Amino acid sequence: MEKTYYNAEDLKKFADIGDYQKEMADKFFDWYGEVFNDGALSGKEKGLIALAVAHVVQCPYCIDAYTTDCLRNGYSEQQMMEAVHVGAAIKGGAILAHSVQMMNKVKNLTL
Numbered sequence: 001m002e003k004t005y006y007n008a009e010d011l012k013k014f015a016d017i018g019d020y021q022k023e024m025a026d027k028f029f030d031w032y033g034e035v036f037n038d039g040a041l042s043g044k045e046k047g048l049i050a051l052a053v054a055h056v057v058q059c060p061y062c063i064d065a066y067t068t069d070c071l072r073n074g075y076s077e078q079q080m081m082e083a084v085h086v087g088a089a090i091k092g093g094a095i096l097a098h099s100v101q102m103m104n105k106v107k108n109l110t111l
Contacts, residue, residue: 011061044073052087
């Protein structure tokens with residue numbers, strides 16, 4: 001068995017988040033399900049977006065789930081990796097955009 005930093009079997013326990021607060025979990029799952037229904041974007045498209053976001057927020061459970069979802073929906077490895085690169089570019093850009101705060105502080109302290 002492959003060693004990982006997390007227990008992949010825990011993904012199967014996601015529905016158990018309602019064990020200690022059923023009402024809130026039910027509301028979350030209702031909302032979550034609605035989000036992934038076809039709308040202006042198809043559920044298939046939303047799965048690819050979710051794969052990119054899963055990488056940005058670095059959730060190994062979400063990466064597993066949405067990799068499986070994307071493969072099941074016919075996305076190629078190249079399409080999935082391109083989506084991951086889009087997420088990485090946005091995350092990198094956000095970090096660099098926030099460097100303006102550091103530059104403002106440096107200018108304020110050194111002038």
